[in-house]
Amino acid sequence: xxxxxxxxxxxxxxxxxxxxxxxxxxxxxxxxxxxxxxxxxxxxxxxxxxxxxxxxxxxxxxxxxxxxxxxxxxxxxxxxxxxxxxxxxxxxxxxxxxxxxxxxxxxxxxxxxxxxxxxxxxxxxxxxxxxxxxxxxxxxxxxxxxxxxxxxxxxxxxxxxxxxxxxxxxxxxxxxxxxxxxxx
Numbered sequence: 208x209x210x211x212x213x214x215x216x217x218x219x220x221x222x223x224x225x226x227x228x229x230x231x232x233x234x235x236x237x238x239x240x241x242x243x244x245x246x247x248x249x250x251x252x253x254x255x256x257x258x259x260x261x262x263x264x265x266x267x268x269x270x271x272x273x274x275x276x277x278x279x280x281x282x283x284x285x286x287x288x289x290x291x292x293x294x295x296x297x298x299x300x301x302x303x304x305x306x307x308x309x310x311x312x313x314x315x316x317x318x319x320x321x322x323x324x325x326x327x328x329x330x331x332x333x334x335x336x337x338x339x340x341x342x343x344x345x346x347x348x349x350x351x352x353x354x355x356x357x358x359x360x361x362x363x364x365x366x367x368x369x370x371x372x373x374x375x376x377x378x379x380x381x382x383x384x385x386x387x388x389x390x391x
Contacts, residue, residue, distance in 0.1 A: 209270075209322055211314040212384075216270035216284055216322070219260045223271045223280055227258055230303045231283065239365050240337060241301055258283075265289065268322075272300070272315055281306035284315050286323055294330040296323055300343075312346035317384065320350055324378045331377055337362060338370040352376045 208217040232238045232255065238246045249255045260269050266289050272282040282302035289296040298319045302311055316334075323329045334352060336343040348354075352374040360368035 208273075209318050209326075210275060211318040211321075213275060213309070213314045214281065214311050214318065215273050215275050215278075216315070216318050217273060219258070219269055219271045219283075224255070224258045226280055226303070227271075227283055227301075228255060230305075231301050232258070234304075236365060237301075237304075240340070241299075243362075245363075265291075272302070272311065274311075281311055282315070284319055286319060286327070289327070289329075294328065295333065296327070296329055296331075297333050297335065298323065299334070307342065312342055313349045316346045316350045316352075320376065320381055321383060324381055329378065331375060333376075334374040335371050336374070337364070338372050344372060344374075347374045347376075350376070351381055353380075 208215040228249065231241070232249070235246045267285060267287040268289070270284045271280060272284050273280055280303070282300060284298070284300040286296050286298055298316065300312060300315045300319070302315075320332060323332045332352075334343070334347050335358070336347070338357065353376065354372055355375045356373045358371040358373060361371045362369045
């Protein structure tokens with residue numbers, strides 16, 4: 208497990224999937240805002256590709272996010288679009304509704320930066336988020352991400368086009384807090 212100040216990123220457990228599905232992906236509005244495509248229902252018992260981890264997939268690393276105090280599941284995190292040649296990747300996260308507003312997002316971004324820059328040796332991390340996702344924008348900027356541009360009307364969400372903000376962080380600009388990182 209990778210540990211931050213408040214949360215840990217660990218492998219996805221089978222019993223995480225029903226919770227993540229019910230609280231993140233069955234919510235039509237939340238899922239529509241988080242995904243790059245339209246919401247669609249997933250048949251109970253089927254393998255949801257957003258949640259089932261394929262350990263052979265080299266371009267994406269999915270984590271379950273848990274509280275360090277008690278191990279309660281609080282969300283999901285991902286390093287995706289990993290480009291080993293250009294040493295870059297994208298990061299994303301989703302917190303369960305009951306876990307929002309507690310500073311977990313900022314900690315998840317910090318741990319993903321540590322994983323991307325230190326563990327994977329990447330040069331650049333990137334985030335794309337809706338322009339009104341103020342929590343993600345704050346979490347990214349608190350970790351040193353810089354707004355690099357706005358993709359105007361690039362996301363079709365629930366009947367309207369919304370702007371997306373593109374944020375980037377380079378390894379040499381990353382300033383990790385003096386955290387007791389561990390992979391225990």
